[in-house]
Amino acid sequence: MTTEERPYQDERPRSRRGRRVLVVLLVLLLGLVGLVVVADRVAAGVAERALTEQVREELAKEGVQAGPPEVEIGGFPFATQVLDGHYERISIRLTEVRGSVQGDVLALPTLDIDAYDVTAPLDTLRSGRGGVTAGSVTGTGTISYDSLAARLDQEGLQLGERDGRLAVTAPVELLGQRVPVSGTADITVDQGQVSLRFTDLTAEGMPNGSLVRALLSTFAEGISVDLPLPVLPFDLTVSEVRPLPEGLQVTAEAAEVPIHAAS
Template identity: 60%
Template sequence: MADSYPTSDGRPRRSGRPRRRGRKVLVTLVVLVLLLGGLAVAADRVAVSVAERTIADQVQQEVSRQRIDSAAPQVEVAGFPFLNQVVAGRYERISIQLRDVRGSVQGNAVNLPTLDVDARNVRASLDTLRTGQGDVVAETVDGTGTITYDSLAALLDRPGLKLGERDGRLAVTAPVDILGQELTVSGTAEVTVGDQGQVALKVDEVDAEGLPALPLARTLLNQWAQGISIDVPLPELPFQLTVREVRPLPGGLEVTADAREVPINQRVG
């Protein structure tokens, strides 16, 4: 029983020790709950880190299998709590960043400084992540990459050709010999995606400073423009990505691609 002593009006007054003891117990419980919660969050983040390293290793194997060179992939697994996704074997979103991607087309190197891949609704069992064996399959995969203009110009194989971006269109500049005069031709081209996923170029505005005022000179200039209005094949992209859209940007030709039901790792075993 708590100690008591009389008040000024003669009524007993209880000491404050039991109340203080109750507050201490409550504080202790709160601290324990916070500590356990912190440990759970820490365990969740450790599991994410392990999964990201495992998936990154498997993605690197898949990219190498397709004979595509790149820097080590950076992988980020989204969603919290992560351990719930592990138990379900299904992950909301996995982001994969590939840098310095190098493919080839008919022996010509094609450089993609960046290739960002967004995989959603990814199926991967706990055993697959633990052993590295089995499939990691994404329901949908979206990719966005950038092809350097130097790589694209090399595929066109026109001496001195330079490509860039001007007002949202593909800018074309090249030295051309017309009627014995070397002129600098400049113009713009429409860029679309062909039926087979290649880049389709159509030069629709072209001119040359100092072009002789002769019908033959204009005809030769137009013929040159038609000569580079061709379909340019692109290198095979990882994860079965199919190109859907291309867009000229200051840093290169942006390529947007997608795929469905895609294995994003190399199956082992």
């Protein structure tokens, strides 16, 4: 063996040992990260269960009729939020939010609520006593067109979205003929009540005379209604209603909201 071969042979074992140490360190690091993630997720799960119970209690106190709430904590890491008692965002999903409307039932199949800048002290989550507040809350839900059409109680009437507006079609008796009528509605919101005012109705195949216009105006008045919405939780006030292909979307907002009022 020459002197030139020895350094090369001595270097190979050291290179293998270095790689083994690096692999071991990497495995340990990945394991540590995994433990941190698991612990973080456990902390979030505990907080979510506690918040779910407090949201359920608050809904009962407010008299809101809805299915069991689903609560999810947003932001990362969770554990520091739990310990600090301050959360970036908490999402609450409610199903079948209902309210009585003159004997009929107008329901929001789902109401998705996002609460931001939430203060929920750890002691409050542990004991169930004390207040949980949010800096701001937004809620979105969709009313199906079928439930709206049923409320209007007009045989054959159908509602939908057309070019961003609420559109209506219905068969109507005009001058002894049953003809398809179509048009759009203006939507306004006032004090938790949605007003639908149908305008610009046209009758297919009918002359645009004064008598036909008067009959269409009478029909439009008959299907123009005010629709009280279900009582919404957390002081949510409706700020916007807009037609979407899947239904009439309701957006509501509130600020400085008690998610769970202090006992």
